[in-house]
Each structure stands twice: as structure tokens, then as C-alpha cells.
Amino acid sequence: MRYRGLVIRPPSEADSYILQVTYGCSHNACTFCPTYKGTRFQARPLEEVREDIAAAGRLMPLTRRVFLADGNALCLPAGRLARILSWLRDAFPRLERAGIYANGRDINEKTRDELRQLAALGLGIVYLGLESGDDEVLRRVRKADGSEEMVQAVVKARECGLRTSVIVLLGLAGKEGSLRHARLSAEAVSRMKPDYLSALTLMVVPGTPLYAQQEKGDFTLPDQRELLQELREFIRCCRVEGCVFRTNHASNYLPLKGILSRDRERLLRCIDEGIQRPQVLRPEYMRGL
Ligand code: SF4
Numbered sequence: 001m002r003y004r005g006l007v008i009r010p011p012s013e014a015d016s017y018i019l020q021v022t023y024g025c026s027h028n029a030c031t032f033c034p035t036y037k038g039t040r041f042q043a044r045p046l047e048e049v050r051e052d053i054a055a056a057g058r059l060m061p062l063t064r065r066v067f068l069a070d071g072n073a074l075c076l077p078a079g080r081l082a083r084i085l086s087w088l089r090d091a092f093p094r095l096e097r098a099g100i101y102a103n104g105r106d107i108n109e110k111t112r113d114e115l116r117q118l119a120a121l122g123l124g125i126v127y128l129g130l131e132s133g134d135d136e137v138l139r140r141v142r143k144a145d146g147s148e149e150m151v152q153a154v155v156k157a158r159e160c161g162l163r164t165s166v167i168v169l170l171g172l173a174g175k176e177g178s179l180r181h182a183r184l185s186a187e188a189v190s191r192m193k194p195d196y197l198s199a200l201t202l203m204v205v206p207g208t209p210l211y212a213q214q215e216k217g218d219f220t221l222p223d224q225r226e227l228l229q230e231l232r233e234f235i236r237c238c239r240v241e242g243c244v245f246r247t248n249h250a251s252n253y254l255p256l257k258g259i260l261s262r263d264r265e266r267l268l269r270c271i272d273e274g275i276q277r278p279q280v281l282r283p284e285y286m287r288g289l
Pocket of ligand 1: 025026027028029030033034035036071072103129143144
């Protein structure tokens with residue numbers, strides 16, 4: 001099992017076998033994202049992927065979950081992904097699901113039959129970074145897709161039998177756009193109706209274009225209290241049912257877990273407590289990407 005460069009995965013894939021099927025992200029332009037800067041996107045040679053799967057199968061035959069890295073591995077052609085998923089099923093008889101990151105267009109450009117075939121072969125969950133439902137913000141930070149494309153992608157994935165996990169990024173609209181970002185993100189998520197929803201909190205990383213904007217005074221991150229108010233507004237406005245909501249990523253000040261909309265009032269009370277008693281929040285030095 002070989003890895004190249006920085007390898008990331010969602011918190012819920014912490015126990016999964018991580019298999020790189022691409023290097024980097026095919027978009028690699030988001031102004032806030034440091035992850036694959038300096039990495040040229042490429043599909044990993046299939047023979048290498050096959051060798052790694054065979055080696056992992058010998059070492060960890062009881063593996064139940066696999067995460068296909070890197071950034072948006074679902075951009076690979078469906079046929080190539082189908083071959084990889086078939087090898088995984090052969091290597092891991094107890095495999096329950098494979099997960100993958102995707103941009104909206106990776107789903108929208110595949111046919112429904114292709115997506116259904118991938119689901120049938122064990123692709124169980126797709127993670128998508130909506131980041132914001134505000135198209136002005138998405139344009140500014142150079143995301144690959146607008147909010148409408150993201151809504152279409154999540155709905156299509158769900159209809160084709162894939163579970164969906166959507167990520168929003170608190171702070172991305174800066175101070176001024178904070179509450180609008182919260183409301184429009186909630187509106188987009190309410191139309192998507194994902195199975196899982198998580199919020200991360202923006203950390204402006206040196207070397208990114210957003211960091212340069214911040215240095216020039218063109219971007220101001222909301223302070224801790226404003227970020228919690230943004231999170232509060234987002235949850236208050238979300239209209240989803242049976243959606244697992246989490247803020248368990250290390251970038252967040254306040255780890256929350258609940259089912260929306262069932263637990264909305266409890267989550268709002270937790271946030272209010274965090275706003276009133278900042279000593280209960282995760283200290284700055286313990287935050288991470
Ligand atoms: S699409 Fe995702 S991985 Fe790629 S640059 Fe944007 S945030 Fe980073």
C-alpha cells in the first residue's frame with residue numbers, strides 16, 4: 001500500500017482503508033483550499049491500484065469500509081471506477097461500502113445508469129463540499145460548481161441509490177456576508193435533503209489565495225462569536241428530516257451531533273451556551289484542518 005502526497009478523508013472514514021485512485025483534485029482552484037496545491041492532478045495507474053488492493057486484501061481481509069482518495073475521485077470515468085470497485089469486492093468479502101469525494105459536475109456528467117451501476121458495485125456514499133449556498137461566494141472562492149449544480153448533483157446521487165454527505169464551510173463569506181451565507185446554504189441543503197450534513201469552520205491557511213486577500217484587507221474572517229451565530233442561523237433555517245448533522249471536524253469550535261430537524265432546538269441551545277460561555281469551546285490551539 002503506497003501513498004503519495006497529502007492524503008485526506010472525512011472524519012467518518014477514520015477507520016476505513018484509504019485507497020488512492022487519483023492524485024490531487026481535478027479542479028484545484030478553490031482560493032481557500034491548501035490541500036493539493038503543488039500536486040498535478042492525475043489518475044493513478046490502474047495496475048498500481050490493483051496491486052495495492054491485492055496487498056491490502058492479504059493484510060486486512062476483514063476490511064468493511066474503503067475510502068477512495070484523493071480530492072474528487074468520482075471524476076474518474078465510471079468504467080474505471082467500476083473495475084476498481086469489483087477488485088475491492090473480490091479482495092474484501094466483508095466489504096460494506098466504499099466512499100468517495102465528488103464535485104457536483106462529477107455526478108452531473110455521469111448517466112443515471114452509470115451511477116446506479118457504481119452503487120450496485122458497492123459505492124455507498126459520496127461526500128460533496130457545497131461550502132456555501134450563496135453563488136456570489138462560490139464565484140469569489142472559485143468553487144467548481146454553483147449551488148444549483150450542487151443541488152442537482154445531490155438529488156441525482158440520492159435517486160441513483162447513493163448516500164450523500166454534504167459539507168458547508170462556516171466563515172467562507174467573511175464578516176459581511178455571514179448570515180446571508182448561512183441562510184442560502186440552509187436553503188440549498190433543504191433542497192438537497194442529504195443523508196448526512198456537516199459544518200466545518202474556515203481556517204485561512206498561509207500560501208492560499210484567500211490568505212493573500214486577507215493580508216491585503218480584502219477578506220475578514222468572522223470572529224468566534226460571529227461564526228457560532230452563523231452556525232446557529234444555518235441550523236435554524238435548515239429544513240431537512242432524518243439528516244444526521246455533525247460538527248465533529250477539528251476545525252470547529254463546538255462539536256455537535258444530532259438529527260435534523262428533530263434535534264434542532266437542542267442544537268440551538270448548545271450553540272447559545274457556546275456563545276454565552278466561550279470557555280466550553282475548543283481552544284484555538286486545538287483546532288486543525
Ligand atoms: S474542489 Fe475540494 S479539493 Fe479541490 S480545490 Fe476545491 S476544496 Fe480543494
